[in-house]
Amino acid sequence: MTAIVSLLSLNSLADDTHNHIHLDQVNSSDNLSLNIDQIGYENMIRFSFDHNDNTVNLLQLGNKNYIGYTDAWGSGYSWGGDLDGLRNNIDIRQKCSLSSNCNANDFQFHVWGDDNVVKFGQGYSLNDSTSPTWNYDSNEPGGNFVRLDIHGDDNTVIGSQKMDTNGIQHNMYIGIYSDDNEVYARQAQNGNKTLNLTIRNSDGNDVSVNQRDNGAHTATVSLLGSQPTDLTLIQKGNTNQSYTLSQNCVTVGGCTISVTQQ
Numbered sequence: 001m002t003a004i005v006s007l008l009s010l011n012s013l014a015d016d017t018h019n020h021i022h023l024d025q026v027n028s029s030d031n032l033s034l035n036i037d038q039i040g041y042e043n044m045i046r047f048s049f050d051h052n053d054n055t056v057n058l059l060q061l062g063n064k065n066y067i068g069y070t071d072a073w074g075s076g077y078s079w080g081g082d083l084d085g086l087r088n089n090i091d092i093r094q095k096c097s098l099s100s101n102c103n104a105n106d107f108q109f110h111v112w113g114d115d116n117v118v119k120f121g122q123g124y125s126l127n128d129s130t131s132p133t134w135n136y137d138s139n140e141p142g143g144n145f146v147r148l149d150i151h152g153d154d155n156t157v158i159g160s161q162k163m164d165t166n167g168i169q170h171n172m173y174i175g176i177y178s179d180d181n182e183v184y185a186r187q188a189q190n191g192n193k194t195l196n197l198t199i200r201n202s203d204g205n206d207v208s209v210n211q212r213d214n215g216a217h218t219a220t221v222s223l224l225g226s227q228p229t230d231l232t233l234i235q236k237g238n239t240n241q242s243y244t245l246s247q248n249c250v251t252v253g254g255c256t257i258s259v260t261q262q
């Protein structure tokens with residue numbers, strides 16, 4: 001197991017507002033590769049992990065960033081770890097540019113088993129689902145919240161949230177409990193953006209969601225059933241958009257849905 005941890009405070013208040021890392025190893029670990037950088041203050045990372053060759057890269061730049069288990073279920077230590085088993089690849093990056101005025105970036109995960117890959121940026125923008133690059137525009141006030149809950153199989157989740165105006169919340173909840181789903185979700189710019197995506201035991205779904213611009217967009221997506229569903233949902237523009245989709249595809253070979261609102 002390899003672990004590299006770096007903590008650096010860049011503020012005179014550092015004695016009273018520490019960075020904090022709390023990791024619990026549930027059992028003897030295998031080849032976990034852990035890299036953590038905290039540069040700023042009031043940054044916190046807390047979670048538990050278990051076995052196999054997971055790779056975890058965590059970056060917190062600025063202040064009031066959080067990565068760890070969520071208040072919705074608390075610590076997963078008692079049931080095997082918040083990050084438990086096999087070849088999960090976790091890369092989370094958070095950044096705020098407003099010094100002491102940063103709003104809290106809050107990334108909460110709950111990942112069990114199999115070949116999951118999670119790449120997510122707060123303050124960064126990942127504009128591509130196949131070859132994502134980390135983009136930063138030097139104007140990020142923080143205030144992004146995500147809850148991620150994955151329970152297995154070959155899922156890949158790539159996403160990001162960024163904004164330009166101080167104090168505006170972007171929310172994103174993602175579910176996914178099994179099978180080989182791929183999800184790309186991006187929320188950007190100003191206005192309240194809320195995404196609630198739930199995929200449960202649906203083979204091979206490929207979902208792409210892009211909510212951006214100044215409108216207060218809301219999307220709720222549930223894909224439950226057999227046979228895969230390909231969904232592309234784009235909501236953009238400066239007027240409010242709202243969309244709710246529940247899909248139970250029973251067509252042999254799967255279904256395809258494409259929605260654009262602008």
